Amino acid sequence: MIAFGTYDAARHPRIAVLIAGLRAHGVKVTELNRPLGLSTAERVRMLQQPWRLPVLAGRLLRCWAGLVGDAVRQRRAEGRPGVVLVGYLGHFDVLLARLLYPRSVVVLDHLVFAGDTAADRGAAGLRVRLLTGLDRLAVSCADLVVTDTEEHRLMLDDPAKGVVALVGAPDxxxxxxxxxxxxxxxxxxxxxxxxxxxxxxxxxxxxxxxxxxxxxxxxxxxxxxxxxxxxxxxxxxxxxxxxxxxxxxxxxxxxxxxxxxxxxxxxxxxxxxxxxxxxxxxxxxxxxxxxxxxxxxxxxxxxxxxxxxxxxxxxxxxxxxxxxxxxxxxxxxxxxxxxxxxxxxxxxxxxxxxxxxxxxxxxxxxx
CATH class of the missing domain: 3.40.50.2000 (Glycogen Phosphorylase B;)
Structure with missing residues (x-):
């Protein structure tokens, strides 16, 4: 299994919990990780304020270039992974994962719905609709979607595509x-x-x-x-x-x-x-x-x-x-x-x- 993306396990420990839990079940997990270096609040702010998007795009492309190289080297060393786990805040990363691993099972840890989070923080109108569209695009690229509560699983267009795993806490x-x-x-x-x-x-x-x-x-x-x-x-x-x-x-x-x-x-x-x-x-x-x-x-x-x-x-x-x-x-x-x-x-x-x-x-x- 590959844990893939621009996640930051120090700031957002959810992915660290999933990786540790999978390893405890005997699953070999190789991390391909290039942290984006932005907090949840910063990512949401950029998505709400379009003039900030070039900064996000620039950082994302640099991280993705590194991830593509990492993926090539991993593929040569270990072959095609059966499962690719895209870490928390992977709305964009899951698109790259789908392109790089078209025959693998792509799992998206969808702890946060971008549209829902923006609405909770006071956004409305077109911004929320665009972010909700981003949620749907990200989910459509995954074969399996991990949510933290049953309520979030039922927010998926196809709840049967989801599985609930509590957030837990790192050891x-x-x-x-x-x-x-x-x-x-x-x-x-x-x-x-x-x-x-x-x-x-x-x-x-x-x-x-x-x-x-x-x-x-x-x-x-x-x-x-x-x-x-x-x-x-x-x-x-x-x-x-x-x-x-x-x-x-x-x-x-x-x-x-x-x-x-x-x-x-x-x-x-x-x-x-x-x-x-x-x-x-x-x-x-x-x-x-x-x-x-x-x-x-x-x-x-x-x-x-x-x-x-x-x-x-x-x-x-x-x-x-x-x-x-x-x-x-x-x-x-x-x-x-x-x-x-x-x-x-x-x-x-x-x-x-x-x-x-x-x-x-x-x-x-x-x-």
Whole structure:
């Protein structure tokens, strides 16, 4: 099998999870990877602002030239691959993969629908229609499409072409002890962390209102907010004057697991946007893997994927979130939540989350 594309596993660990899981099932995976060097936000911004497209096109063509050379050398050394896995954000890469490997089974990891993501971030009209067309073109080039939730699989024009594999978390998130912030002398405060891009689906204003109200009511919280993006200014305004809140605009990907593991509670997403009720975000899986108690919104995909192991609250409800955080300040309640969370760590390992993909490829005779 070839893992192919301009993906960046350090910024977007989904592809790393799939590769690790496939290898754990005994599949030989050779990576042909030329990272594009653009974040999700930068790619979406370029697609929304046509005058930026020449930059994207230039970078893409340089990466593709390298990939073509890599593919030629790989073909000479190992022959035609049975399966080509195109990594996350591979809307364009899958076109090249189809051209280079016309007789291989091309698998597209379609974690993000470009049109859906742009709409969630405020785009409308022609831009969304063009990006939706790009989604359809990318999917049409693949033989099998991997999505992260059943809701996303059903968004495909042909859902039978899809297979659901949970996002999971890289093993690097488990390297440290599952301490949930209990190393050293325990703090009297409940330590809480949120990290993300502050997009509408994450519901950062809901988090901010909940933290503000919980602290005002006397809950002993120590909160770390990591990241930057569209709704950061509003979240900062809401939390202005609230004690115990620390802000980080950026944390290096290699440092993030240790930072999260140093907290007792990791926050997921809380909005009621259409996209927000269809996804299970990376941070939910990563928080569990890091040994935290995870609090997130009670949506069908999150309930189905990890509902027995996380603390669910109604969507877009700051009061409910504030109440749950206050409850977790009770050591007995927190201890029980930790037990539930610990039982979910093995369910999100790469080997487990890739089982449906491996089963489907074997059913097709591709492995």
């Amino acid at each position: 690097g998130w488990r390297d440290g002890p599952a301490s949930g912030g209990t190393t050293g002398e325990p703090s009297v405060d409940l330590s809480v962390v949120f990290f993300g891009l502050y997009t509408p689906l994450q519901g950062a204003p809901v988090i901010a209102e909940a933290v503000r109200d919980a602290v005002a009511a006397g809950a002993p919280l120590r909160v770390t907010m990591v990241g930057s993006g569209q709704e950061l200014p509003r979240a900062r305004d809401i939390l202005a004057g609230t004690p115990g809140v620390t802000w980080h605009d950026w944390v290096e990907p290699g440092e993030l697991p240790a930072l999260v593991a140093a907290h007792q509670v990791c926050l997921g997403i809380f909005s009621d946007t259409p996209k927000g009720v269809r996804v299970v975000p990376n941070k939910v899986y990563q928080g569990l893997a890091a040994g935290c108690v995870v609090v997130t919104s009670d949506t069908p995909p999150q309930r189905r994927a990890v509902g027995q192991h996380v603390e669910l609250v109604p969507v877009a409800d700051p009061r409910a979130l504030a109440d749950r955080l206050a409850e977790l300040c009770d050591p007995a309640v927190l201890a029980a939540a930790r037990v539930r969370a610990a039982r979910g760590r093995d369910r999100i390992r790469p080997q487990v989350v890739t089982e449906p993909l491996v089963a489907e490829l074997r059913r097709r005779g591709a492995l």
